[in-house]
Amino acid sequence: MTVVSSGSAEDLVRAKAVLLDPGVGKRRLGPEALRTALVDLHDFWLASRCAAIGLNEKASLVAVGALGRRELAPYSDLDLVLLHDGRQDVDRLADQLWYPLWDAGIGLDHSVRTPGQAVQVAATDLRAAFGLLELRHIAGDPALSDKVSTAVRQAWRAGIRNRFDELADAAHARWTKVGDVAHRVEPDLKNGHGGLRDIQLIDALAAAQLVDRPAGDVLEARRLLLDVRTELHRISGRARDVLRAQEADEVATTLEIADRFELARALSGAARSVAFAAEVGLRQARGALPRRGLAALRRAPVRRPLDTGVVEHAGEVTLARDAAAARDPALVLRVAATAARTGLPVAAGTLHRLADTAPELREPWPRAALGELLSLLGTGRPLVDVVESLDRTGLWGRLFPEWGAVRDLPPRDRAHVWTVDRHLVEVTAQAARLTTRVARPDLLLVGSLLHDIGKGRGGDHSVVGESLAVQVGRRLGFSEPDVDVLGAMVRHHLLLPHTATRRDLDDPATVTRVVETLETAVPGAGSLLLELLEALAEADSLGTGPGVWSPWKRVLIGDLVRRCRALLAGEPLPAPSAPSAPELDLARAVVDDGRPQLRVDDTVDPATVLVAMADRVGSLAATAGVLALHSLEVHAAELYAVSAHGGGLPASVPDGVAMFAFTVSPRFGGLPDPALMRSDLVRTIDGSLVLADALARKERDYAPMAPSGEPAAPPRVLWFDDEATGAVVLELRATDRIGLLHRVAAALEDCSADLRWARVATLGASVVDSFCIDAGDAGVLPAQRRRIEQAVLAAAR
Incomplete structure (x- = not known):
């Protein structure tokens, strides 16, 4: 590191360039090693500079932000705070620190604070508070740095009750504005829902002693998000948080991931772990807020019965005291259905308890378990968050082992906006609105949940999915005729939209071919299958992305279905319409x-x-x-x-x-x-x-x-x-x-x-x-x- 000992910021820039591009034939640092080297390099230069300008007593330099967290990406700004306690020459110290960095073109976010000012700004500015909670001493008086760190953390814990609503509202506003890292084609790795800022949010709640520090899955997700962001900076040559499609393949290669689709799948799983932890953390933190005044005298929330073995406690769905999954095979699904029906989240402790104690359901499922599953699937939009919580804790995969192949699987075309597993749940939520239009709403809901289950396994996903749907249908306890219909729904879920958009509907041969396909798939149940496929085609389009279910598509499929019904009923097909x-x-x-x-x-x-x-x-x-x-x-x-x-x-x-x-x-x-x-x-x-x-x-x-x-x-x-x-x-x-x-x-x-x-x-x-x-x-x-x-x-x- 002697290359930067002179204090020249240009030397710092040159040393950084060597780290990013060591030269032909030399080993390039991996993303984690690169971040460590960048932090050490900047720490060394800043400490040397502070020693050279006489920054010692009653003054210290601390890092916040990425440098403070030791997460410095190649083109991250330096976030620095010059702390002082009565130094008269603080302006000189600041100029001698900041100007060399500015002159060298290094991005810098800086401030000069007394301990009191630092505590005050942390009390009024959430972003500043998050940074100061993570401050790290670089040079100067370590006792001053410790004093400010301790004061900021004490003030944060003491004031969290009054600031919690602001913190939660800011997080939800950011999620709404930026969107999910897991489902964006071009995710914002830093600000998106499930991104790095959400891990900072969890850390801030932990600093307030409201939740535990992030668990292992969140720490693994953090590492992947940081690695991708580091390589994105290195490849693009500038500070970037949004991973664009044209850069994703190169990022995947440097991380030794097969391609951008596998990278997207890994990012989706990581981001969903972070997002789930952040949402649960906010709920737990709200319940753990210290009570003061008359609120401290109020009785604890009562447990309100919701269903057999299921109660509401403190605004969450939890288990009754005598409930036991080992004795009640439908308990997991009853908890899920109750949460979706009431709009209340399932308590994290309940999810983990069920994950630890709930046995696998025997095959075929008990009738009560199938009933609770259908109740859950029929709730529509609330289904999405409930399935997400079950999946993040391993319960959904225990119910449907086939789910593993589609979990976090990215779409291969731009019309789809969701990962395949999320798409299946979105389509089921759409199908719930259409259950009154079909004679067998149970088959529509389960068929919607399984229609793309064959993806991610190679081969025609409709053919592969048919055998999986038959397997699942038997496990759920459907009769053999119903299992045949489920399999046919999955095998032919594209029959109507593909025929309507690729064939001449005025040609009798087109309609005859569709009807023959239906009757061959499930002899004697062609009309039922047609009805289910029509509803599934609409739900599938609505659950794919905006604009997919167009008026044009609705008219074409409706026309095809009317002609097929006429042929199934033995009626003559309508003649081609004459010019109007x-x-x-x-x-x-x-x-x-x-x-x-x-x-x-x-x-x-x-x-x-x-x-x-x-x-x-x-x-x-x-x-x-x-x-x-x-x-x-x-x-x-x-x-x-x-x-x-x-x-x-x-x-x-x-x-x-x-x-x-x-x-x-x-x-x-x-x-x-x-x-x-x-x-x-x-x-x-x-x-x-x-x-x-x-x-x-x-x-x-x-x-x-x-x-x-x-x-x-x-x-x-x-x-x-x-x-x-x-x-x-x-x-x-x-x-x-x-x-x-x-x-x-x-x-x-x-x-x-x-x-x-x-x-x-x-x-x-x-x-x-x-x-x-x-x-x-x-x-x-x-x-x-x-x-x-x-x-x-x-x-x-």
Whole structure:
């Protein structure tokens, strides 16, 4: 360390640079060793500097914040407090300490305090109080540092009753603003719910002697959070708390974790441990607050019976004195169901007692245990927090050993905002609102809980999940016919949404295939399975993320279900709908005027744009481009042709009229003027408006940036064959951008792909667009398929 003995802050910066990049062929320090080295380096420089300027009697330098906790990341600011007790030259000491650090470009948060001022600021500023509770002596008079540390801690303990509400409100406000570390795609490792600030919160409550110091699982979580934050600083070259997707793979590599998904899983588990400990800590601390005055004379809270073996005590659900899990196999689930039903948290001591004493349920479960499980699942939103508390204490995994593979498993696509296990609980909470729509609410709730249980094991998660659902259903005590339905729900939970968005619902073969699948899966129970799958499709979408359950998706699935019910009942399928009067009016106007026609229906939300034009190559691309040019986001699109024969149009129009119905909403502001849109569509058709140039300018000026600069996910094309008609369906999954539908439609039309229909779904920042291509007599040959796919992918990029 002699490299910094001269007191030059530039030497400190150079020594720090060597620690971060030791040079070619030299071993790089791991994150924990790097933090230790950085702390030692700064301690040594600061102590040397203090000795050089004469900081000794009646003055001391203490570290708070990251340096005080020995958690210094590479680009953390230095939080320093110069304490003094009557030194007249304190301003000189401060200048000689702070200015070299500023001149060297080192981030510095500093203050100068007397002992009384330190205690006063800790009493009025929570953030300052947290820092001073963790102060660490660096140099100067150690007795002065100890004096301030002792005074601050005594004042903190003495005043905690009056400050507790402020502390709890600040924590909840931060959680609401920043969100969960466990479930954010780009988590804030420091400020998020379950982040490093929550560990400081637990430490502060422990300093007030209200709770114990953090347990082992929280300390392990702290180490991982610190390691990730340390590597994030090192990789990004600056102070960063938010882990972005493009940096996560490199962070994972340096920590010897397989990839960013495994890193996300590890972070999720760590953050959930911290979040649970912080929430429990706040509840325990509130109950442990010292009582004064008349409050000290009040009787202790009474125990109010809630259910068999379950009581309320001090605002928490706890066990009755004579309750014993060994004698009452349904007790764990009864406690959970009662907590969800009443909205009261389960006491931490009760959870740990049950975790220690509750035996595994025998197979099949007693009927009472299944009843309590269904009661729990049927509570809706309160279910989420209760399952979280059971899972954090090992009780949920004891009930469902299959849960281990999906616990903290991150999603693989950006439409999902939750880890897989949390998604299952969120979907079940959504399904609880739909139980009155189905004949078997019990099967809906359990099927929702298990529908993605096959993920994380390799292979098709629906197929793997079916066998697991059968296994769980038998263990819960369902009858064999019910177990078959549960297995079929999990196996086919994507049947309705995938069919509705990838197939032509006017084609009888589409409906027949769905009905045959249902009847084959559970002979004689096709109607029941259809009803359950419809509700599950809605709950699954609502529990995935915002915008996934769109009006477009609801209408498509509803239409498919109605057709399937008709076929199951032996009724004839509805004939393809004839063009409506407004559609025919627009089509006739195309014939009369010779130019495209456009109408906006803003009586529905989202609005509908109906377009009619001569059916020619490039019509879909032109229309989609004009909508994008007018800042309309397309949520859904349908295309079809109004025939000259049988459509009410003159036979002199051999190619008919192309009709497009777009479900749209403005990206900002209100809906554009239909006359201006029609004018631009006419100009596009006659060539006076070059859409490619106009859209390029639009995208350059108005395209939203990806969050925190996150790179767009690479587009992907999937193919689905329609055996009944010979057509094929191309499905594009890509990141949304202005004019994407225009570019993809143009690519398909350039490849001479004969489109039967197209459906578009925008899911937040992503799109799932389906295009049905008429294969003709020869079918779409592999070479043609590759050419189309390459063109579509190039357009999507």
